[in-house]
Amino acid sequence: SAVISQKPSRDICQRGTSLTIQCQVDSQVTMMFWYRQQPGQSLTLIATANQGSEATYESGFVIDKFPISRPNLTFSTLTVSNMSPEDSSIYLCSVEDQLGSNEQFFGPGTRLTVL
Amino acid sequence: SQQGEEDPQALSIQEGENATMNCSYKTSINNLQWYRQNSGRGLVHLILIRSNEREKHSGRLRVTLDTSKKSSSLLITASRAADTASYFCATVISGGSYIPTFGRGTSLIVHP
Numbered sequence: 001s002a003v004i005s006q007k008p009s010r011d012i013c014q015r016g017t018s019l020t021i022q023c024q025v026d027s028q029v030t031m032m033f034w035y036r037q038q039p040g041q042s043l044t045l046i047a048t049a050n051q052g053s054e055a056t057y058e059s060g061f062v063i064d065k066f067p068i069s070r071p072n073l074t075f076s077t078l079t080v081s082n083m084s085p086e087d088s089s090i091y092l093c094s095v096e097d098q099l100g101s102n103e104q105f106f107g108p109g110t111r112l113t114v115l
Numbered sequence: 116s117q118q119g120e121e122d123p124q125a126l127s128i129q130e131g132e133n134a135t136m137n138c139s140y141k142t143s144i145n146n147l148q149w150y151r152q153n154s155g156r157g158l159v160h161l162i163l164i165r166s167n168e169r170e171k172h173s174g175r176l177r178v179t180l181d182t183s184k185k186s187s188s189l190l191i192t193a194s195r196a197a198d199t200a201s202y203f204c205a206t207v208i209s210g211g212s213y214i215p216t217f218g219r220g221t222s223l224i225v226h227p
Binding site for chain 1: 145148
C-alpha cells in the first residue's frame with residue numbers, strides 16, 4: 001500500500017492569493033488524483049495528473065484556477081489560484097492502489113480556509 | 116446529483132450496537148467501495164464489492180450488494196467508539212471512468 005503525505009496540512013489564506021499544495025508518494029505511480037471536499041460534502045474529483053503530460057480536468061474545473069504539476073512519478077502539486085472564500089475546502093490527493101484495482105489511497109488532506 | 120447517496124446522513128449509537136449504513140446508486144456499476152474518513156482527514160479504503168458479488172466480510176464489516184435494487188449496505192458489528200467517523204460509498208460505473216465517484220457520506224457517532 002502507498003504512503004502519501006501532503007503539505008501543508010492546513011492553511012488560512014487571504015482572498016486573492018494563491019496556495020500550492022504538495023503531494024508526495026512513497027512509490028512510483030502512473031496517475032495521481034486531486035479531489036476537493038467542501039464542508040459537509042462529498043469528494044469531487046478536480047483532475048487526474050499524469051507524469052509528463054497535461055493534467056486532465058473534470059467538468060467545472062479549469063487549469064487557470066487549479067494548475068497542476070507532475071514533475072516525476074512520486075510527486076505532484078495543486079495550486080489554488082486567486083482564492084475566494086468559496087475555495088475553502090479540504091484538498092486531497094490520491095493514487096490507485098494497484099493498476100486496475102480501482103481502490104484509492106488518500107493523503108491526509110490539506111484543510112484550506114480563505115478569509 | 117451524486118451517483119451514490121448514503122442513508123442515513125447521520126447515525127448515533129451506543130458502543131456494542133451494530134451500525135447499518137445504506138448506499139443507493141443510479142447507473143450500472145463495475146464495483147462499489149466503502150471508505151472511512153476520520154475528522155476531515157484522508158479517506159481509508161475499507162472494502163470493495165464487485166457487481167457479481169452479493170456479500171463480503173472484513174473483520175467486523177459486512178457489505179452487501181443488491182444490483183437489482185441498485186443498493187448496498189455496510190454493517191459494522193459490535194461498534195466501538197473508535198468507529199466514529201464518516202463513511203462514504205463510491206461507485207465505479209460500468210463502461211465509464213475507472214475512477215470512483217463518491218457519495219455524501221454517513222456521519223457515525225459511537226458513544227462509549
